[in-house]
Amino acid sequence: MSAYFSLPMYAASSGQRLRLIAGRCRSCGRLAYPQRAACTGCGRRAFDEVGLSGRGTIFTYTIIARGGAPAEFDDQQTMTGRIACGIVELEEGPRVIAQFADWEDADLAIGKPVAAVVRRLFDQEGIVRYGAKFVPVRFTPARGQEEGR
Amino acid sequence: MSAVSILAYGAALPRLRLPASEYRNAWGGCAASGPTQKAFCAYDEDPVTLAVAAARLACDRLGAGELAFDALYVGATTLPYEEKPSSASIVTALTGRRGVRVVELRGSPQAGLQALVAAAEFCKANPGRIALAIAADAPSAPPDMPYEHALGAAAAAFVLGSGPGVATLGADAACSLETFGSRFRRLGATGIADLELRTQEDADAVAALAGMEALPRGADVLACGLPPRAGAAAAKRLGAARADAVWPRLGDAGTASAAVALADALDGAAPGQRLLALAVGAGAIGVEVTATGGPEGRRAGPSVADLLGGGTPVDYVAYLRHRRVLSSRLGDTA
16 A cells, blocks of 8 residues: 555646756745745745756655555665665755665764755555656766766 | 767766676576676666666767757656656756657667667658667666576667767668567566576577678677677678677676777777677567768767776675565565
């Protein structure tokens, strides 16, 4: 059994989930991600959409041990073991709750750089839900380049 | 009419690797020809996520933020849905624009280069417009089938248009041959079947392509992603100096094999170097590509060699788990 996750709600937020589209308050400029009806800074309800970079740092994290995952992630946890998730502080300011992917124990530490990638979140009702997860930004010695996504 | 350019390109590989030694431990041998490892999708990856990753790298290399492309051609045999275009997920992940033509090509490993050629034809027919071609695939087969041992996953994306780029596209040619018993998948099945009849169909397809004389001989590199022996034979037949060497560290990535091999060849190509991209399967398709160097930054970020040299090796049981083979809930889904 899985917790029900409304497809219309998912569809309405696909731009946020896949391209990290935030709302910028037209009054005070505060960014809202995920988007919300009213600005948490000034209470106004008018926003412009802006894309976030997907770059950020680990603000905090936790490991969900076997048996502890939400129902829609049951199969993922059974197949892959521990699930890492946490809060990422994006370089534009907003903090977002997300899973980490492609991680090893040494990658998980507060302040470590991460980058957003599109991954499968879960299958439900025969529909694959895609969304953002965050992967460690690793250094590639051969070329001195960042490898994030 | 001016030539269509590859303005930028990018490749993406999953991070997980399965060493060939894991097949020897599990089954007593590795049936694939010459791989040391293969790249395969983690539980939360598929051709859609790889396609997005490759396309984002290509777009980042252009340095223009969100790329305003007009058409998207995706060549893949293992998208999650028979109906409901996965390319709509890909385009949604790349842009908020609505006016994008989205085309999916399937049916054989040729589909990746077919997407490249179709995107080039779009650009020729619509001067000044930009098309994105993506080859992404993660072919699968039942684990007790020797053919499965080689199957990996990857993606490569190419931004096409007019103006200075990293390469220009030249002549292309294709042939289609009906095949019997090799690499087929009936509607509704998730894995490839292959009757292992040891036919020479792929070699016949390359010979047919060579016989058409539509592609110029003398390429410096044949970018095909084929096993070393088959790649060398195809290079000789088509008059190329040598074939690429991505197979031993990538495996068979379906439609993405030739595209990743082309990206790898472009990574190391000097201006003026001539490449021939070749994809084989129920026929063959070839595309002439000439490197032009390209503006600064068009090769920023990880090269294909970096991607092939990286990754995290896992054991065979972890491989089966990530591929959902051991899942009673989602084991028959792509």
